[in-house]
Amino acid sequence: MLENIFSDPTFQFVLFSAAKIAVVFGVVMTFVAYAVLVERKVSAAIQDRVGPNRTAPPLALKIPVLGRLLQRWGMFQPMADGLKFILKEDFTPAYVRTVYFWLAPAIAVIPAFLTLAVIPFGSTLGSQKMVIADLNVGILYTFGIVSLGVYGIVLAGWSSNSKYPFLGGIRSSAQMISYEIAMGMSVVSLFLIVGDLNLMNLIQWQADHGWLVLYQPVAFVIFLVSAFAETNRLPFDMPESESELIGGYHTEYSSMKFALFFLGEYANMIASSAMMVTLFFGGWSLPWLGKPAETLLGGLVHIGIFIAKMIVLMLVFIWVRWMLPRFRYDQLMDLGWRRFIPAALANIVATALGVALLNR
Amino acid sequence: MPQLTDLLFYAFAGMTLLFGFLCVANPLSRNPVTSAMFLVLTIISMAGLFVLLHAFFLAAVQILVYAGAVMVLFLFVIMLLDLKEEERRKLNKVAVGLGSLAVLGLAGVLVRVLAGATPLIAAGSKPVEGSTRELGRILFQSYLLPFEILSILLLVAMVGAILLSKKELK
Amino acid sequence: MTKVVDRSPLNFYERTYLPALMEGFKITARHFARSVQGKNTATDLGDGYYPEVPWRVAEGYRGAPYLVSDQDGATKCVSCQLCEFICPPKAIKITPPGPEGQGADRPNAEKMPREFEINMLRCIFCGLCQEVCPEEAIFLQQHYSLTGLNREEMIYNKEKLLKLGGVHPGIQKWKHKLEEARDQESFPVKVD
Numbered sequence: 001m002l003e004n005i006f007s008d009p010t011f012q013f014v015l016f017s018a019a020k021i022a023v024v025f026g027v028v029m030t031f032v033a034y035a036v037l038v039e040r041k042v043s044a045a046i047q048d049r050v051g052p053n054r055t056a057p058p059l060a061l062k063i064p065v066l067g068r069l070l071q072r073w074g075m076f077q078p079m080a081d082g083l084k085f086i087l088k089e090d091f092t093p094a095y096v097r098t099v100y101f102w103l104a105p106a107i108a109v110i111p112a113f114l115t116l117a118v119i120p121f122g123s124t125l126g127s128q129k130m131v132i133a134d135l136n137v138g139i140l141y142t143f144g145i146v147s148l149g150v151y152g153i154v155l156a157g158w159s160s161n162s163k164y165p166f167l168g169g170i171r172s173s174a175q176m177i178s179y180e181i182a183m184g185m186s187v188v189s190l191f192l193i194v195g196d197l198n199l200m201n202l203i204q205w206q207a208d209h210g211w212l213v214l215y216q217p218v219a220f221v222i223f224l225v226s227a228f229a230e231t232n233r234l235p236f237d238m239p240e241s242e243s244e245l246i247g248g249y250h251t252e253y254s255s256m257k258f259a260l261f262f263l264g265e266y267a268n269m270i271a272s273s274a275m276m277v278t279l280f281f282g283g284w285s286l287p288w289l290g291k292p293a294e295t296l297l298g299g300l301v302h303i304g305i306f307i308a309k310m311i312v313l314m315l316v317f318i319w320v321r322w323m324l325p326r327f328r329y330d331q332l333m334d335l336g337w338r339r340f341i342p343a344a345l346a347n348i349v350a351t352a353l354g355v356a357l358l359n360r
Numbered sequence: 361m362p363q364l365t366d367l368l369f370y371a372f373a374g375m376t377l378l379f380g381f382l383c384v385a386n387p388l389s390r391n392p393v394t395s396a397m398f399l400v401l402t403i404i405s406m407a408g409l410f411v412l413l414h415a416f417f418l419a420a421v422q423i424l425v426y427a428g429a430v431m432v433l434f435l436f437v438i439m440l441l442d443l444k445e446e447e448r449r450k451l452n453k454v455a456v457g458l459g460s461l462a463v464l465g466l467a468g469v470l471v472r473v474l475a476g477a478t479p480l481i482a483a484g485s486k487p488v489e490g491s492t493r494e495l496g497r498i499l500f501q502s503y504l505l506p507f508e509i510l511s512i513l514l515l516v517a518m519v520g521a522i523l524l525s526k527k528e529l530k
Numbered sequence: 531m532t533k534v535v536d537r538s539p540l541n542f543y544e545r546t547y548l549p550a551l552m553e554g555f556k557i558t559a560r561h562f563a564r565s566v567q568g569k570n571t572a573t574d575l576g577d578g579y580y581p582e583v584p585w586r587v588a589e590g591y592r593g594a595p596y597l598v599s600d601q602d603g604a605t606k607c608v609s610c611q612l613c614e615f616i617c618p619p620k621a622i623k624i625t626p627p628g629p630e631g632q633g634a635d636r637p638n639a640e641k642m643p644r645e646f647e648i649n650m651l652r653c654i655f656c657g658l659c660q661e662v663c664p665e666e667a668i669f670l671q672q673h674y675s676l677t678g679l680n681r682e683e684m685i686y687n688k689e690k691l692l693k694l695g696g697v698h699p700g701i702q703k704w705k706h707k708l709e710e711a712r713d714q715e716s717f718p719v720k721v722d
Binding site (some may be wrong): 144290 | 393400405407416417420421424427429439492512
């Protein structure tokens with residue numbers, strides 16, 4: 001009886017999917033925690049500071065040399081940060097619209113994690129494909145979910161019933177809608193070349209023919225800049241812009257509710273880095289490592305390659321933050337609507353012509 | 361034993377109807393933002409129905425366009441307008457009566473048509489996979505003219521919107 | 531001479547944001563490389579970091595306001611309550627001695643406060659109390675690190691303020707006044 005259940009393909013599918021979801025969720029949460037640390041450390045180095053170097057549990061300091069070293073690198077800081085978020089007073093101001101005020105942080109986080117479902121983070125491990133959901137319309141699913149992410153921010157801004165969060169929410173909704181269009185259009189040219197919306201097949205194509213960033217540099221630039229705008233990172237962090245809007249949509253939030261916005265922002269950053277690796281940098285493949293893994297070790301190596309590429313892109317995200325000052329709002333709209341969208345459209349037309357001529 | 365897909369169909373269909381009703385006539389809140397959010401939920405449940413029909417492309421586009429873009433603009437406008445009066449407004453009894461009459465009539469027509477309809481695909485045949493490639497073929501080969509006419513209609517609407525939003529014409 | 535700043539429109543290359551990006555990258559990379567080698571602002575100044583190496587407080591720094599004693603260790607405050615009235619955040623609370631209360635513990639003064647409290651959580655370190663004090667009894671001193679475990683602990687009472695404030699022998703207003711008064715007594719005639 002029991003053997004029957006275990007050999008049932010539906011049961012196996014559910015079991016493996018659950019395992020993959022759990023592992024991906026855990027890895028992404030760890031990544032978020034340490035991405036914050038890396039961001040703080042790199043920012044500190046760029047600004048001639050040292051960054052977090054003091055937090056350490058007393059027991060860890062007992063380890064001879066390593067304890068002090070880990071303390072100096074700030075390896076325990078994420079734990080302290082997390083603990084602080086949990087222990088802080090969870091304050092709901094009077095006159096907020098309570099239901100939406102409580103709902104908004106959750107709505108901000110969920111899409112960020114849902115996008116990770118279709119990203120192939122490795123080739124195969126054993127008999128399993130290393131992707132949670134191998135959808136035929138993978139990229140469309142991602143865009144659909146990403147477009148829902150704006151609700152968390154808009155509702156947070158509106159429900160706070162305060163002027164700065166409201167301005168932040170309004171700005172972000174306009175910004176995210178504008179850049180979503182450019183982002184979606186930049187990707188179309190990739191699929192014209194590959195001829196498939198499935199992300200697994202997209203990576204296999206790149207493993208065979210070379211990375212798509214070489215074929216579509218314009219699309220990559222548009223996608224990269226739009227990703228900055230979609231994740232509300234500097235130089236496009238108009239929705240938060242500490243200096244003008246105090247903190248934008250999360251001004252009125254504290255404790256774990258604030259932490260959820262923070263988590264969502266970094267999870268978005270991870271998701272868009274992973275997306276860029278998949279779309280433009282060949283996912284788990286390297287130019288000489290194009291075959292889906294046959295051994296367990298090979299599968300793990302592929303996952304490692306994917307994560308390494310992702311980390312490089314995340315460092316780009318962190319570094320660019322200090323390279324450019326914040327855009328003015330009209331400049332942002334101008335860049336989105338009057339440069340990127342026409343450029344993306346021209347790119348689609350040029351690619352379509354190229355594909356049609358080559359396939360003749 | 362009912363199939364899982366059947367159960368999911370009833371769940372999504374029920375959710376669509378429930379959220380749709382709450383969007384139009386919410387007994388708990390007359391806040392326009394609440395209505396808009398229920399409309400978003402209705403759209404998402406409908407996307408679920410499309411998934412059950414294996415129309416993945418349609419489901420994704422439904423969420424991307426309606427839930428992700430159109431409804432965000434709706435919310436944008438609702439939040440910018442002062443809608444305090446809307447919340448306080450009394451229900452117009454004549455309008456409610458006429459509206460329910462219209463709904464009943466429409467429902468009657470729909471039920472009669474559906475009862476008399478024969479299934480397009482005979483039961484047991486292979487379901488049509490809603491692949492993007494097939495959809496593109498159909499749109500750009502069989503239905504090219506209607507597609508182009510629609511796009512011109514959209515263009516006209518766009519030009520009209522820009523003209524209307526311009527305060528002074530030069 | 532006014533200097534005319536040239537604001538010619540950006541050329542195409544500049545409008546692509548590329549030169550700005552490159553310049554930004556150069557600057558950040560330079561600082562990053564420097565920091566990775568272990569050099570930063572603190573090492574430039576030759577100091578360590580704050581908790582180990584205390585901060586050098588500049589002269590004239592406005593730290594916590596404390597009550598000071600005169601050269602004999604007596605309370606200088608005469609409970610006039612000017613500081614209480616002027617304090618913008620209402621951090622100071624003075625309880626005067628009342629008609630039957632204890633007198634001052636020094637000559638030239640009629641009374642001293644029964645209780646003098648400063649709520650350091652409310653204090654904004656503006657220095658108006660020091661400006662307004664006719665007796666030069668309250669001074670913003672160099673303490674900048676005020677911590678406590680609860681709110682009550684951060685309300686400093688008279689004893690604590692006097693103890694922290696210390697003796698200010700340099701400012702001896704009443705001693706000079708006394709000398710002036712003595713001079714006045716013998717004013718027109720100077721008997722040798």
